[in-house]
Amino acid sequence: MTARQDLLDTLAQVGKALGSGHRLALLERLAQSEASVESLANTAELTVGNASAHLQHLRRAGLVTATRSGKQVIYRLTDERIVTLMSLLRDVAETNLAEVERLVSRLFDSDDPGGTLEAVSRDDLLAGLREGSVALLDVRPHEEFQAGHLPDAINIPLDELETMLDALPRDREIVAYCRGPYCVLSHEAVERLRKLGFRVRRFDEGFPEWKAAGLPVH
Amino acid sequence: MTARQDLLDTLAQVGKALGSGHRLALLERLAQSEASVESLANTAELTVGNASAHLQHLRRAGLVTATRSGKQVIYRLTDERIVTLMSLLRDVAETNLAEVERLVSRLFDSDDPGGTLEAVSRDDLLAGLREGSVALLDVRPHEEFQAGHLPDAINIPLDELETMLDALPRDREIVAYCRGPYCVLSHEAVERLRKLGFRVRRFDEGFPEWKAAGLPVH
């Protein structure tokens, strides 16, 4: 019955691929949009060689695919379920590991100004959008926004925020989102916009989760 | 921004825990029912010491919990979502790794006698049960059956099969199930019962998936 063990070992390859913070960072970046090795290496703060090695690892596990485009090699997630897999991983970790809670609160530190307590759920966001009572703000870099975003979202990357205030409504509530539940960009945006008198909260998920849920994207 | 990396590393702990065939075997066994270290070591074909070490690993990742009961320490899955997590892992591996297909066909070899092609889906099974046209056969060991099984299933472990034929109907189709999609017990049962003239197919999932789907168990 070694065939069975071989099978489990092969499944374990996929688990192993998820078993490195650097690889999860790469996957999280790829959940926003496809990207070249160099660009992936930058966001994950790895050397190009090292990033390449990790990407090979992910490729062997069937989580990403690569195609060459000119000088560059473009990596992408093989399918949407990989986002679901990561969400579930996060979910299980959140409920079963006290440490995660501690780390999340360190990530979103201070006394929760614009924080988790007041985050908007997907259902609430959908309701707000339906009745036109909220404006959506995407604070990711232009590149990621262009690769896909929630319908009718305005894109103002965090570092352009203060120069683009005119684009934001003052008569409606703003909901800011970015890469996912642990992305700090939207958090930061909420904090800064509040100080400027805007009514704003953050979405408790991000673009990849929205898309994986089968909701419309542009 | 090291807090973020710490967080990803902690999530990676959970991935790492899934990154070993032996640990997946332990989890698969635990998906049937809680069990002692020795019994787990036996089904996974590990030394007790080694099994214990792997179980510690799973515990640190929050996937299992342990309680002492007399001389024994009983391990169990922390929650049902872990079954879902494993299913998704399998799912992703199946669609993205050609190798898995190769291994599955090696596991269920021969020219598919009573095999995958003819396996019954969950929906079909539910329909058959509703209209009373199928009888359910659980071929797992008594211990696992007693810890939980599909409603109205008859339990005949594989090694008692030939001695218990009277308990099986000849006027209805029999659907055999066991531990999960890669469990060979039901496959073997189908093969043997067919030779004896029974009308029988296998369920393409197992008890843990049924339970995780929120369907009734006894």
Next chain:
DNA sequence: CCATTATTCTAATAACTAATAGAATGTTTG
């Protein structure tokens, strides 16, 4: 409270994985 049984811990070894620097490969552009 000693013997028995079940599990965990410890130390040692073997096997595997991650990271780095630098060479090699493949693609485009002048």
Next chain:
DNA sequence: CAAACATTCTATTAGTTATTAGAATAATGG
């Protein structure tokens, strides 16, 4: 076709993980 660029490969090193055997701990039953 040479130069520039992006990526992968190779070899080396350091660090981590798996396994085993055996000692230590914990609970039970005489």
